[in-house]
Amino acid sequence: MAHLCVSGVGGWYLRAARTAEESGHPVPEGATMECCLEYLYKYEVRPTWIRYGHTAYLGAPAGDGSALPGPLLGVWSCHHQRLVLPGDELWGHAKLGFRSSLGMSLTCKDHLAHLHWIKANGLHNAAREALSPDHPVRRLLKQHYYGTGEINFSSKDMLLPVGQFAHRTFALSDAGWVSYFTDVVRDFKYESLPQSFAARGLPQSFLDAWPVSADGLRLWNCIGAYVRSFISLFYPSGDAQVAADAELVAFWAHFEGQIDQGWCLPPLSFDSLVTLLTDLIWWVTGGHEFVGAIVEYLTPPDGLPGKIIDGRCDVDVQTYAQALVIIALTGIGQPSLMSDWTHLFHVPSWPKDVQQSALEVVRQFQSNLASCADEAEALNDTREKRGERKFVAFNPRLLETSVSI
Template sequence: MEQSPLIGESLYAPSWPVVQPPEPSFYSLGCCQTCLRIPAAFGCGGCRICCYSILAVLLFALLLGFYPIVVALVLVLLLLLGLPISYAMIYLLFLNPPPELAWKIAKLTQLLRLAFYQFPKPAEWRVDQLAPKGPLETGLLQYAIAIRVPFLQQDELYAGGLFERFLRSSPSTEFVTSSVFSTLPQMELKDMSLFKEGENPVEYVMGVVQDIYPRINQEWTDKTSDRALTHLCLHGLGAHRLERADSTHPGCSYVVRTNQLSTLPVREGYETYGNDVYFDKDFRVVKIVRFENGEVWEDQKITTFLPDGSRDWEYAKFCFRCSLFTLVTLVDHLYGTHLQLANVGVQAMREQLSVDHPVRRFLVPFSYGSININDLARTTLVTRDSWLPRAVALDDEGLQLAWASAFQILPPDYITNESDPIKMLESLFDREAQIEKKRSEGLFTAYYKQALQYWKILHGFVSSYLDHYYGTGAKGDLAMAADQELKLFILQAINLVQTLASPLTGHRVNELWPHLSDARKRRIMTNFITRFCELSTAGHEQVGDVQAYAQDPSFCSFSWPKSLRREGALVAPKEVGLGVALIMALTSTPMPRLLVREPTDDWSHLFPGASEADRSKLNSIFERFQSELQTFSKECDDYNAEAKNRAFPNDFGLWVFNPKYLETSVSI
């Protein structure tokens, strides 16, 4: 195998090994087992649930003794709620680390969720559990402009856990969560704890999150070298943001940009985001360019870092990795995947498609829990003082600007440059055309090769399903175009995307629709449904499968102090590292699997069949889809197994398209 001449591990930035959660993790635990294996809150790890119970009973007794003359109603409330409240108080009092109350609540929340979580079993879903077509009540996001999200009480099928049930039963989810966050003190950067040189941040973080952390699929034996930077941008979190470099950068062929965030203001003492990393034609890193803004009357400061192994170079790489992690999480994951396509697609599906409509039935697994998670994101991630604003460096103004400009900094694949609005409408959801454009630009990397394979499998499944109900050829095109519910579903979904992002440059899709032929309408409908399913599965995996990144604050983080430019270990503060890992744990609850491994995973019974023969044909379509997924999964496994035998830069694996790791929806 060819050895890369890239600089290896630096003394300034050691690579800490990935640590898996203890077995069995919450992925394999049943409800009773989970309750009995709640991780210790005490730093020593010796006291388990019995310790909490004893202390909680003592505190409960003190509370009863302190209020001997309370009225009967208060006594009843105390008897009903006193013990769990006392338990929570003891837990939060002794949980160490982390010291910040917000992260203690985050961990306790996930423990309670997992203790009572109901694993989804698609084979048990019933049609009579689906909600009838009708308008959904929505809430407006606090930061984002013109984004409305349905309230979680209106989700269908999703069982969830104790946390979701509590919020569903509350008069106002927003009131409950905003009240909690607004009363929690926020730790200042100067009061946070920094890692010492040689202190293992992964062990520290995993010592807290323990078995509430999901298992890690990706393999990162090296995280901080120049070689690892190539792997990150070619096969990892930056693979979907790889672009061609322009001629103003001689010797550079490719670039991954994060300087789009450089103008956003941050809180006192935090470093600003940014850094663009450039690679040559062989994907060896050439330089990192950093933009920094001063006062409005000053020119923008541009600094170029070269791969010389110095502390400045290692710090530039650290800033880039953290900026990329933050950009992908905020823009690509939370905004692009959840609040754009998944959110508007589910709203249109629920408001325009009847329960018996074949497309509504088809999309059930791909929309499972989306309303629930998007509303929880609205109230716990995209609201002032909530978990995500506490973890990122942006101040309130920076968050406002980030959300207002989110569409402009989406990945290049999400935006088309067609001047013709009809052609733009056709290309907006045509993933194959987008990837073929990448091929023409010399960007047909291993990532896009697997993306194209997966798209074709999914597109074939969608097309076969639609052919079954509408037919093929001109008659099938006419039948689809004449389906008024399907038409309204597509028009609402695309118009809502237009409202958020203006991709059609001022044209409304319902004005363009009558000018399209039946065949073009069918193509747009098929591509939209496929793109919805593709982003809900592999697209979500690419931007959300960040377990390996989130557990190591020396690899990636949402924020870090500016003082690291000159001194200290290149790792985010302990409180930030724990916060990032806990947010990751909170958003990683298992969802329905795309690849059927056991009978309970099968959702094909939802497809409406008119007869036994009709049902048999539908089963054949589903079985063919599953067979193709199985074959592709084996190819992905083989690709990863052979990674060490391939030459640089392809000596790394790809996990985000492997069907055995994919879930059907963007929910948590």
Template sequence: MDTLSSTDGTRFGCASVVLFHLPNDGKLHPLAIVLDYKSSMDVSVTIFNRRLSSADTSIDEYNDWPWRYAKTCAQVSDWVRHEATVHLVYTHFVEESIIVAAHRKLPPRHVVFKLLEPHWKVTLSVNALGRSVLVPDVIANLVGMTPEQLYAFINDAYTNFNWSDFYISNDLARRGFPIIDLDKPKYHNCMYARQISPMWDTIRKYVSSVLAAYYPAGDLQVAADNDIANFCAEMRFSAGAGISGFPSAIKTVDELADMVTMCIHIASPQHSAVNYLQQYYQVFVPNKPSALYAPLPQTLQDLQRFTESDLLKALPILAQRDWLLMAEVPYLLSFAATEDQSLLTYAETAEKSKHVAFATAGKALKEDLLRLSKEFTELSSQMDSNSENAYNVLQPTSTANSIVI
């Protein structure tokens, strides 16, 4: 065992960059990997996949240890990116800023407060535990960077969060998934994109229905709403939420509907999508470790000499505590929300509201979510891997209504 890894507990991080190709058959294929990007390709170790397509069987990928090591580096980078920014910042911390700003600036009777409050259940308590225990005592001791570097990475992601960039139509488009093309064979495996888009539209329809009843004068009434103006200012204020990318003003019903939909989207389907699949992707540590446990090769020639033993040295085989936490934390965080915490249950509750606008919109939301459930089952069946793993994380009966874990 002493030959497999150092015993000093040193962890190494990397900033991998991967070039993928998505052909018309929808089989995503990696073409090249930069192990640890250092300002330019000239000074970064880059390796190209010897298999030019996923259908190429002429290369023995199983024993291609330099390429397998490079893929491990990419997974390490993705682990940190996912946990520290996509999960922690873009859902937990951004939603917390919404909750606090709303309590400071929106009266409880305000329609936006009423729309959002049901999606805040236990989120502040969960975040308090994450901030006091999970991040400093667990995550910071699993990644290949110092705690100070990790916190700087987290803070950078938060302060540079651009609100409207993450509206689903904008988010998917900038990542190369145009909504108009998602039903083409090329995207048949892109299940998050194919399901999150109609989910966004469904939530927005519900929100718009309620807002229409509370803003009968339309855009003029929204533009004159001082509470909304104060909320926007609080979200941007450096001593408030400090998200400078939040809209400086909301002047129309459509803009307000987008903003409210985004708040619900973050708390419910988006957090469900990034949280409840952690067990699937991360509990088998060799597939996705949080750090490397041996120094990275500094030249392509060094990398090309890698064998199986070099890959094993990079894994936390001797760091048993780290291995256990890498497996157990995503397992514990992936416990499914109970039925009473689901988005569908929220719709059923809204349908029973004493407020006519909420009851009418809630009834339509319930019907739309039940329709989506059938639609999502059909979409999931179209994936190449559906026989082994259906994509159920956005099913309305599974999607948590708020960030409860």
């Protein structure tokens, strides 16, 4: 469980632990980090199943330059309104409940709603509807929205409606399901990846060693350098040229009309454009691998169960079967990120010197991705020698170029 919260998918929720006063309930003594999923508790569930809503508490990490997690100190269960500690009769049940809450939130909010339906869909629609086919930003993004429209269109019928597969896999009632997705879309707020890590309140020494942050930002910076180099070819004067491009202005504005409250993007500038494009590409490549490629967590019956029965430490057969069906349905990959994409940048309408420079930037990106992968693999060797888990979610050699089914 501690490794799940630090070097596994639970790490997406890892942050500095709140005090008892801040959280409104008891907190284990010595807790320094938490993975909080208590927001789920308010959503009604069907009979038989417990309500979601748990927080896992960890002690201080090793502090020796590694990201070895501290011990799992306790789990707060909203359903039981109780802090469950190691050795309590509900300890196994509380840990299973936390994993169920984690699987629900990661799959339905982070993967399905925020990544597929808002971020990937937003990238796809803004690029195709606001930018002409030869616009440099559309060419830059083209490989990263490959297949996105078809995948997301299919998911809205198979997964979203009440009574369909996703609803049956998880525990929410009809009303709870509708309320949940209404809220997670309404509450979406764009922030860059560096902003997300900075807001967690974790010590910088831990962030520097923590695989989710260190490897995630390494990939983000690699993508960012590529985006900046590419955009500089077409907007060498920076902000003034960006602001004068009517298609870019329309592209930027498109995000504000995609959901009711909009993305609330910062004003359009050269730097804000580079940051947004970097985030979008990161999310449909590395981000999707992290929150979406969870086969290893669904294969064990008690991994990340969709729903659990009160008091039990095991999972019913139907819930486990539904997890296996999810694995079967989501095993179709997309083309590799590390591949030859130069055919997208042979654009006759571009000046020949700009076209050649763009091809050189694209080829350099592939070289930089290989170096990024080499660094990640070498670092994993070091991690394993000091007792940490291998972390591969942001290794470019494993990444697809766009979201997969």
